[in-house]
Amino acid sequence: MQEENRIIGYYIHAFANLRRDSKKGGAPHKPVLLLAIINEYELGRIKDNRIFITPELTHSFSVLWNQLVTTEHDQRFALPFYHLSGEKGNWWRLVPNIGCEIWLENPGSMRSFGNLSAAVAYAEIDPNLTSLFLNKESREVLKQMVLKTYFPQKSIQSTENQKDDYLDDLKNEVFEPSVEYKTKLLNLKKRLDPETYQIEVYNRGAIFRREVIKIYDETCCVSGLRVSALFTITMVDACHIIPFAKDFDNSLTNGIALCPNLHRAFDRGLISVNDSYEVILSPSFKENAQSEYSFSKIEGKTIALPNDKDFWPSLANFEWHRKNVFKK
Template identity: 30%
Template sequence: MLNPPFTFPSIRQDTNRSTWTEETLGRAPYKPFLLLAVLDLMDAGRITENRIVPDEDLTDAFMLYWNAILPDRLRPSIHLPFFYLQTDGFWVLHPLSGKMLPATEPSSWKNVRERYAFASLDEAAFELLQNPLTRATARLELIRRCFVPALEKPLLELAKTQVSAFNYADKLLRETPAAYEKPVEKPVRDQAFRRVIVKVYDHRCALCGIRIISPDSRTVVDAAHIKDWAVSHDDSPTNGLALCKLCHWTFDSGLVGFDDDYRVIVARSITRDGNLPGHIQQFAHRPMILPERECYYPATENLAWHLQRFKL
């Protein structure tokens, strides 16, 4: 017997046309992006029970859509749809144990995590969405209802990339990652590698130690390959470093590296030609900020390759 079709009920959206463009039909896309993210997490096997946890996976899934469709436009405030979807009749908020259910809007994503254990869908809706074909139909209907036709294909491609990236990230996080076998699409690789490296370094720069996560869950660090992917075809955590913007540029420019003992080497050239390297020189001989698990430590052969490449 075929499952009955499912579509999300009508959702309330801000309709300030001076803020929202024709791409989103003049309406705020917060709720559609969050629902698309939930469907992606179901497809990736991240949501198997009727518990939508306000965790890093949900943040990453939401941000993929925001950054692709509305880059650098307003704040990607995921806390707003997580709270306000409860007004649409199929989304229920569940407070943390021992806490009352607040009536006021949360101030940030951090505030959401301080308040709520999870959200859940209407039970009948959740049961229907267990079927992959039903999810695909619900996704397509939601996209067609909330975005211009020109965005249908890009949004469907983003969903495909999202699920593939979650699966590839799982593969990379194994203690003994599988050897490189066949090309993985660059958008999938980039997203998965970033997710893995930021996770294993807990958002902390391996060189300077800075760790900042904004109220809307943006992180200060990038994911950097130690041995260039074009040379190594290696996205494993042992070929990656979490580095802030300045340290990333400094590392990629060969101005700093790490020895076999994970201590910082600073290039002598950094002080030439009137440069004022500021705090960079202070890192010389300091230990790298390493991941918590040793299996994710940078491979010394990769660090040696970087030193040799730049003659450090």
């Protein structure tokens, strides 16, 4: 018990003395992010010491910001997610995506949500803090302390029973026709500031990946590889047939589930799919045909399709891929 009291005392002190810009009454970004993270633990959407950038977390941050912040600060998720790594005690550590390690050495580049989400795989917090967040009583103590310290005149409602349509709406959008989906995104781009738009695009991309992997039962549609995991980690990718940057299309019929090596081959035009849903192989490269994993072994193979025909990948999109990406 003495050790538990020491640990919670340490984090009460740490959370009450966050390093913040003092302008405009003190930057609220770090306290709001901590409250959003506590909320995600409370709802059971974070279960260990890894804090991924998810639609749920970015939305919790936005909701709490609108409830609590009355100063003229800009709502920026990237700032606190990056700068918590500078807090004393090293209890928040950023884990970069492979090849992005040097990005994290340049704080200026991490002001953008797009750069943050591209560079950072997740944040890893101290196991002792994780235990506090997973415990209802200690979690509530930390929540109330953050509120009292940084937002003394404010309170937040328990989110457990709140009705929030945002995430449901995002899920529903991927089931819409691609034309409607693209129109919505273009309208968002017109009316939102660049930072918020980046978050909205990121959130929709994350939902697209989850739903594509789900309708393919977490299975590569070519190789049959299947590895079940938490929604934040999977060995199967959701692959856009027409790249998102080209057509702003996150509808399910523009996606297939592929293991990473086949995803890369598809994106680079080494393989494609014909009108009979069969894999075709580009003649423009050479490989070791004796290898057990040779691409020649999948040539002519019919891809596995979702059970619901409405979610079958668009043949028109595959035709676009063959004309514009596939190496002939």
